[in-house]
Amino acid sequence: MPAHALFRDEDLRFDVDVDPLIDALRQVLPEEGLIVHEAGLRAYECDGLAPYKQLPRLVVVPETIEQVQTVLRLCHEAGVPVVTRGSGTSLSGGSLPHPQGVLLAMGKFNRIREIDHHRRIARVEPGVRNLAITEAAAPYGLYYAPDPSSQIACSIGGNVGENAGGVHCLKYGLTVHNVLAVKVITMEGELTTIGSESLDSPGLDLLALMHGSEGMLGVIVEVTVKLLPNPLTKQVLMASFADVESGGHAVAGLIARGIIPGGLEMMDGAAIQAAEDFVQAGYDTDAAAILICELDGSEAEVADQLKAVDECLRDHGATRIQVAADDEEKARFWAGRKAAFPAVGRISPDYYCMDGTIPRKQLAYVLRRISEISAAEALETVNVFHAGDGNLHPLILFDGNQPGQLEAAERVGSAILQLCVEVGGTVTGEHGVGVEKINEMCVQFAGAEIEQFHGIKAAFDEKGLLNPGKAIPTLNRCAEFGRLHVHNGELPHPELERL
């Protein structure tokens, strides 16, 4: 467990009488849909950020929209916090349970309701896995573009909750750019639709607001997404570099030349070997860093781009460039990258995955600083990240069974995030804030901005029951954390332009 408390006093202000709630819930839920015994609750105590654990009071696994409505209504009446969980792959503790609350697990909502290939849309339940949408659309030559590396398992509801990005988001946008509508149940239990099947809807853009709202505004029970036609052709290449910094310069160089690849990803150090061990992708395990680049479009376009990319990468010191020979090899190049985080489990018992965004031109500098910062704590860091959009994922390797190592990893993590802010970046790229980066939000935003966030949250959830203690810090928290980090109410380096 991390050294600091996960929840603050003000996050634990709820006065919950659980027995009557259990009785009421039993009336509406299927037999196994209500989990109250400790061994069962325990399996839900954490998400993809496993060192952060918290037992919920209850776990609820509903089957129907009506059941979700009733659960929320009952919790609203009784003043019980609710944390929604999709597949529990969040890396920021987004679905970490609340100690006084109900964990609402949406795993049973896993049906694809409709694929309309004429209109190129899919209407799915929130627990449907991201990859399952693409699989269902494949027979029509369509796919769902945002592809988080966790796409095999993460749910579309969780993708909206975290506004997930992925390998192809550089060109095709994040979740928010690919969702047309969501059906949401409010904390009061009311079902509403936000957005529509057309590209624009009247009124305020509440749909965008739902993206990245981390389960704090409502419970999503249906998502309508855009599907894209498969590109006419694509090429995937892998470039090797003798040091990480040249890789960083190469990325900046590519973008500066106006090339927008379908995906542009980088991996370094031991992560390359770990991923190779899992998929046998054919990665260059002698390289200090590899860059994977996908180009898509018409034949001619791709051929031109391939030439330009090849030239640019060689200019920046690529020691080897390998173009995938066939579809299987293309898939393997990506499969290794997508499995890279958990593959690191082969070489280190634990890792702490960071998620900061920086201006691309700072990549080389930041990568160097990251290795210095971790070396100072005697930890190793490997990087596996969306290089194209400057979204870094340093994985800080540690051994949770060794006293003090988690804390050291957290210190490294915090220093890395502050470094991101220093160079003009942000503390989160795509994994959300959750509990993990809530303190760093105080570095990123001023008090007035944070108050506005709370105002918006209260407009949806007056009692503050949905996922309390996540994503938006209380001003008390910032006051306490800020004493350590902010001087005179100013952000560090106020002269820098923010992303």
Add this chain to the structure above:
Amino acid sequence: MQTHLADFIKDSAAGQEADAILRKCTHCGFCLANCPTYRLLGDELDSPRGRIYQIKQVLEGEAPTESIQLHLDRCLTCRACETTCPSGVEYGRLADLGREIVEEQVPRRGLQRWVRTGLRTVLPRPRLFGTLLTMGRLTRPLVPGPLRKKIRPRRPAPAWPSPSTHSRFVLMLEGCVQPALEPPINPQTARLMDELGIAVKRTTEVSCCGAIDQHLGASEAAKARIRSNIDAWWPHIEAGAEAIVVNASGCGAQVKDYGHLLADDPDYAEKAARVTALAIDPIELLERHADQLAPADDAPRRVAFQTPCTLQHAQKLNGRVDALMARIGFDMTPVPDAHICCGSAGTYSVLQPKMAEQLRTQKLENLNTGEPQVIATANIGCLTHLDEASEIPVRHWLELIKVA
């Protein structure tokens, strides 16, 4: 993942193995995607990650409960989660260990207990099983519904090849239930080998591979059986048997695991490792003779291959049978979700009939996608389980080929 194993297990070999497995798990959740029970039930407790977490609690000293037992019972041990896991978590081993401890501490009640003991008593004994099956066949109309479907009419078997003079020879595991349920498979395997110039040395004292005990939480009984199998094979191994052919992929996975299971047994560790090294699925041998093989004369050509979990997730031989069949002239039809279990899973179809049936319905739908004339498989359990509900015949793939 962080672990704090309890004193009762921490320093034992099993405890250390379990700890190493647990520590590899990063809690990423990728394995949820391909777990048949999570796909059906959508509950973390019925997912690999959730089961790992539940086993971890027990190993950390929490008293096991009936709830954990239930969620472990529902696990098919298909090991699709292992194939999916980027971190290399050996879930199957952890599950065996978890089950063993839970089984010791959470007593089974009533009917459940009798059924499990019954399965462990009857299935591994071919004579007893055969007799019961014959009785069942004779009295079929009187047998209660769910069991009745499991009583298959007897299909005639080809003759075993006559004793040969080939200098090359292999051993073959004939299995416990297979000879009674699908009599043609073993002699057919032997005939193919024989025609390729390889004699099959029969060792009739060996029958059950030990998997039934192993996966019902009785690992000591399993080990006893394994030792006696090794004893029976050993003289032939010393005489130069070049392989132990196991034509049921479930048993094959188990025999390939002997080396690991007896690694701590000073008397048997080495022999067991040797047996493991010799054990092969027929595909591993037949691939090398692809040029000599052809579809059997009466075999339909449009075939859907159902890849048993034990062939793909345990033995890691995915895609090999399909490739060979395609190469020798079969028209292999597409099978979506080929990595998901059919629900047979050893004794699972008897112990968890509802889940097994749901999985079978899905599997048959997927297998029929390309309108095949026959379903081929490589494991007796899957074969009988699918055949109970399939409109088209289900055969061991070895029955569909011949030496040209």
